[in-house]
Amino acid sequence: MNFDRKELSNVQLLDLYKRLLKPRLIEEKMLILLRQGKVSKWFSGIGQEAISVGITAALDKDEYILPMHRNLGVFTGRDIPLHRLFSQWQGKATGFTKGRDRSFHFGTQEFNIIGMISHLGPQMGVADGIALANKLKKNGKVTAVFTGEGATSEGDFHEALNIAAVWDLPVLFVIENNGYGLSTPTNEQYRCENLADKGIGYGMESHILDGNNILEVFTKIAELKASLAENPRPVLLEFKTFRMRGHEEASGTKYVPQELMDMWAIKDPIANYKKYLQEISVLSEEEDAKIAKAIKKEIDEHWAITQAEPDVVASLAEELGDVYKSYEFEEVNPSEKVENIRVVDAISHALRQSMERHDNLVIMGQDIAEYGGAFKITDGFVAQFGKERVRNTPICESAVVSAGMGLSINGYKAVVEMQFADFVSTGFNPIVNLLAKQHYRWNEKADVVVRMPCGGGTQAGPFHSQTNEAWFTKTPGLKVVYPAFPYDIKGLLNTAINDPNPVMFFEHKQLYRSVYQEVPSDYYTIPFGKAVLLKEGTQVTIISFGAGVHWALDTLSKHPEISADLLDLRTLQPLDTEAIFASVKKTNKVIILQEDSMFGGIASDISAMIMEQCFEYLDAPVRRVGSLESAIPFVKALEDQYLPKERFEKTLLELLEY
Numbered sequence: 001m002n003f004d005r006k007e008l009s010n011v012q013l014l015d016l017y018k019r020l021l022k023p024r025l026i027e028e029k030m031l032i033l034l035r036q037g038k039v040s041k042w043f044s045g046i047g048q049e050a051i052s053v054g055i056t057a058a059l060d061k062d063e064y065i066l067p068m069h070r071n072l073g074v075f076t077g078r079d080i081p082l083h084r085l086f087s088q089w090q091g092k093a094t095g096f097t098k099g100r101d102r103s104f105h106f107g108t109q110e111f112n113i114i115g116m117i118s119h120l121g122p123q124m125g126v127a128d129g130i131a132l133a134n135k136l137k138k139n140g141k142v143t144a145v146f147t148g149e150g151a152t153s154e155g156d157f158h159e160a161l162n163i164a165a166v167w168d169l170p171v172l173f174v175i176e177n178n179g180y181g182l183s184t185p186t187n188e189q190y191r192c193e194n195l196a197d198k199g200i201g202y203g204m205e206s207h208i209l210d211g212n213n214i215l216e217v218f219t220k221i222a223e224l225k226a227s228l229a230e231n232p233r234p235v236l237l238e239f240k241t242f243r244m245r246g247h248e249e250a251s252g253t254k255y256v257p258q259e260l261m262d263m264w265a266i267k268d269p270i271a272n273y274k275k276y277l278q279e280i281s282v283l284s285e286e287e288d289a290k291i292a293k294a295i296k297k298e299i300d301e302h303w304a305i306t307q308a309e310p311d312v313v314a315s316l317a318e319e320l321g322d323v324y325k326s327y328e329f330e331e332v333n334p335s336e337k338v339e340n341i342r343v344v345d346a347i348s349h350a351l352r353q354s355m356e357r358h359d360n361l362v363i364m365g366q367d368i369a370e371y372g373g374a375f376k377i378t379d380g381f382v383a384q385f386g387k388e389r390v391r392n393t394p395i396c397e398s399a400v401v402s403a404g405m406g407l408s409i410n411g412y413k414a415v416v417e418m419q420f421a422d423f424v425s426t427g428f429n430p431i432v433n434l435l436a437k438q439h440y441r442w443n444e445k446a447d448v449v450v451r452m453p454c455g456g457g458t459q460a461g462p463f464h465s466q467t468n469e470a471w472f473t474k475t476p477g478l479k480v481v482y483p484a485f486p487y488d489i490k491g492l493l494n495t496a497i498n499d500p501n502p503v504m505f506f507e508h509k510q511l512y513r514s515v516y517q518e519v520p521s522d523y524y525t526i527p528f529g530k531a532v533l534l535k536e537g538t539q540v541t542i543i544s545f546g547a548g549v550h551w552a553l554d555t556l557s558k559h560p561e562i563s564a565d566l567l568d569l570r571t572l573q574p575l576d577t578e579a580i581f582a583s584v585k586k587t588n589k590v591i592i593l594q595e596d597s598m599f600g601g602i603a604s605d606i607s608a609m610i611m612e613q614c615f616e617y618l619d620a621p622v623r624r625v626g627s628l629e630s631a632i633p634f635v636k637a638l639e640d641q642y643l644p645k646e647r648f649e650k651t652l653l654e655l656l657e658y
Contacts, residue, residue: 001272003215010282016214017277018291019053020270023072025295026082029303030089034249039089043103045070047212047244050269051176053077054217055144058225064130064410066114066123066145069104070176070243074146078111082302092309097442098322099312106442107409114409115442120147121156122430124173125399128160129406129414131169131234132362136388136412140229144172144221150181152195156429159399164234165202166394171234172224176211178243183255199236211239212269242267323476325445325500329527334491334520341519344512346486347451348377350493351415353523355385358413361497364391364400365417365451374419375453375512397427401450405434408447413497421454421506422466435502436477445500446477449493455547455595456627456643457510461634467546467595472504473572473602479528480573482506484549486517488570491526498525508547515550529574533583537563539656541583543606544593545569551645552593555652562656572602580606581613588619591655593648598626620658625651 005013027046033039045052048070056065056077067074075085088095089103096106107114114130116123127145134141151157152175164171175195179186192198199206210216217239224235242264246252253261277283341349355361363378369392372379381390393400397418404414418424424431427450435446456465472478479501483489489507496503534549535556542552542564549568556562565583569576584590590610592603603624610622625648632642640646 001210001213001267001276003213003273003276004219005215005280006219008215008219013277013282016053016057016218017273017283018295019057019073019077020049020214020273021291022076022295023049023053024270025292026072026076026299029296029299031249041102042249043069043247044243044245044249045072047264047268048176048178048241049073050214050217050273051174051211051239051241052146054214055172055174055221058218058221059142059144062112063141064112064114064127064143066116066127066143067104068116068120068146068148068176070148071104071146074113075104075111078113080108080111082299083305086303086306087309090306091312092306093312094309101441107444108442109409109444117433117437119429119433120151121154121160122398122402122405122434123147124156124160125163125402125430126406126409126434127171127173128163128167128169128399129403129408130410131164131171131406132167132403133407133410133412135167135169135232136362142170142172142225142228144174146174146176148181149175149177149179149186149195150184150189152198153189156398156402159394159396160402161199161202161204161234161236162394162396163399163403165204167391168233170228170232172221172228173234173236175236175238176241177238178241179260180243180247180256182247182251194238196236196238204234204236206236206238208238208240211241212267212272214269214273322443323440324479325439327499327501329495330498330525331527332494332523332525334524335522337521338518339521340516341486342513343486343489343507343515344375344377346490346517346519347493347507348379349519350490350497351378352381352384354494354497355381355389357523358497360411361413361415362389362391362407363415363417364393364404366393366395366419368392368417373417375509397423398430401427401430401448402434404448404450405430405438405446408445413447415449415451415497417451418453420464421452421468422463424450424452424468424471428471431472431478431502431504432475436475438477439501440477446502447500449496449503449505452504452506453509454506455508455510456632456639457547459634459636459639460509462631465632465639467506467508469504469506469572470596470601473605477502478573479503479571480506481528481571482545483570484508484511484546484568485515486519488526488532488568490519491524492528492570494523495525495528499528506546510547511550526570528571529576531570531576531579532568533565533579534568535564535566537565538587539563539589540652541565541567541580541587541590542593542652543567543569543580543590545572546595548593548595548644551648554645555649558649559653562652575606577609577613580610584610584614585617588617589655589658590618591623591625591648591652593644594624594626595644596626597629598624599629601626620655623651623655
């Protein structure tokens with residue numbers, strides 16, 4: 001192995017050695033503890049330490065690094081107290097996730113490290129968002145994100161690289177090519193000779209480096225860091241290395257040919273660097289023993305601290321209290337000046353006034369800049385706010401949602417527009433596994449609003465007409481808003497943008513240009529979790545949201561003899577159960593109307609809650625009405641049959657006769 005110290009001093013060379021040795025000695029300790037049954041699981045990075053150590057050493061401490069589960073050197077390189085790492089691995093309360101997640105599945109703003117989730121790809125999009133925030137701040141900072149060669153097959157990898165290239169984001173995409181996924185060799189994972197070649201397709205600079213050579217890693221990253229500060233751009237780095245132990249310890253390495261193990265054992269990054277330092281008289285055997293002894297002492301002392309800590313005691317209040325970041329509603333009352341506007345106008349006004357109010361708000365979506373979006377909601381925004389804050393995106397919903405998370409991490413707010421709610425399926429993973437779980441896992445907010453143009457009645461067919469709120473109402477950590485009128489839409493969208501939690505904001509397309517209302521011209525907010533009683537009566541409670549509210553109003557206008565409470569939920573998570581139960585206890589009959597198909601929809605949960613909490617008040621079974629159990633069709637006659645409006649009228653009349 002050829003080492004080139006370039007301009008590095010003896011002190012720097014020795015510092016890199018200490019940084020290399022520390023994670024190796026920690027791993028050796030953990031492997032012993034694993035065999036003793038004192039550690040439950042371990043993902044080894046033995047043989048790969050030079051990559052994480054070299055990159056971390058080359059970056060500033062306030063530059064974000066997004067490591068994976070084999071990058072212990074990132075965490076030790078940022079000087080995280082070892083007992084905190086040990087407590088994290090052991091599920092102690094003083095770890096970073098309070099026992100809610102294991103190993104390196106955590107982040108820490110204190111040390112500018114953003115951890116992975118098991119769905120490996122989204123963190124690359126998160127890195128894009130962090131880098132975008134740095135670029136907007138013009139601070140010259142670089143972001144480094146790690147992945148293995150296995151995850152380069154994931155769509156998130158390609159989406160993130162494409163966004164970074166198009167937006168010239170200062171991201172170092174680090175591929176640790178260690179030869180295997182879990183047990184799948186590289187020749188069964190990709191066909192190009194080198195993964196660095198993939199950068200060519202994205203118009204991206206790329207390099208192949210010896211991942212076992214600490215000096216090559218450190219000096220190249222230092223060089224790139226200086227260059228990216230002057231010329232922001234993404235760089236793809238493929239580090240050739242090898243994983244000397246199993247994917248995790250239980251997997252073993254029997255699938256690896258012995259000659260391959262032997263070849264890479266000779267290339268051990270620590271043994272070779274140690275030999276080099278000894279050859280150039282920077283490190284003596286005595287000094288080496290002294291360094292190792294000090295590190296082992298630190299490890300033992302910090303392990304003892306962790307062992308002395310009590311086990312986590314389950315607290316129901318704390319568990320539920322951490323699902324969402326606490327948020328005190330900012331009440332802004334509406335002015336007396338009003339104008340008669342449509343739903344699309346209300347959305348546009350809220351976005352515009354929120355952009356004026358929050359100079360750290362960025363809107364992202366397909367065709368939203370000069371074109372103004374598919375529904376012209378952001379028309380004129382570029383002229384007022386510029387393309388830095390109103391950003392056209394490539395067609396890659398997953399990485400864009402993840403980038404929204406990255407913006408949030410680095411001090412910004414994000415609104416992500418799904419051109420149609422149906423398309424959220426390709427961004428589903430980062431919403432339900434990243435945004436929703438982030439605060440619960442490690443106390444980090446996800447200040448992202450996802451706008452969801454949804455719903456039928458426009459003959460748009462199976463891929464542009466879904467109302468898929470039930471995908472998200474069952475996901476703890478998300479807030480779900482689904483208003484029906486311009487007044488509510490404007491106030492609730494403003495609140496959604498203020499709220500630091502992730503919000504799925506549903507907008508029914510059929511209402512966009514068909515519903516008008518007198519709406520305050522100025523900025524105002526409406527609290528989540530408060531339903532509106534649109535009509536008051538004594539015979540029956542009608543519960544709905546979105547277009548269903550208008551269908552219910554139409555039905556009641558045809559039947560003036562019906563005395564009904566009509567409850568517009570407005571928000572589905574949080575849900576105004578108090579208003580629901582109060583109305584049911586008054587009328588003693590209830591019907592729930594949703595546009596979504598019946599099975600598994602939110603109407604089922606509301607019905608169950610009513611049966612559990614108000615059973616003795618009911619004079620009839622709770623009735624639910626929803627769309628057919630099929631995809632939504634295109635032809636009007638078929639769509640009319642699919643949608644529940646006519647069935648609602650029939651069921652309502654039946655319920656009143658019960």
